[in-house]
Amino acid sequence: MAALTFSGDQTYYWGYENGKAVRTEIETGVSDDWIEVTHRRIPGSSAPHSRKRRRTPIDGSELVILGDLSLLTDHAPVRVDPVSIASRPGEPNAE
DSSP states (O other): TEEEEEETTEEEEEETTTEOOOOOOOEEEEEESSEEEEEEEEOOSOOOTTTOHHHHHHHHOOBBBBBBBGGOTOOOOOOOHHHHHHHTTTTTTTO
């Protein structure tokens, strides 16, 4: 749960995209000690007052920001330790 934030009945994670922090709405499934994350909203897929939101399954390619999430704002520039990205399973530089 350290990667998730909550606002009302919505759940989000902070993702890393093109050098910026992006708050991404997600759908969750089963929860007990762990929370299953099933889908994420596709950025720009709904108008501000629209209920229509396109979603895509979580596939493991998402770069999720961990740490003190209260410091983040949407589309703020962030720096990521290159070792963190290079050590992801399936990445070309992964060991």
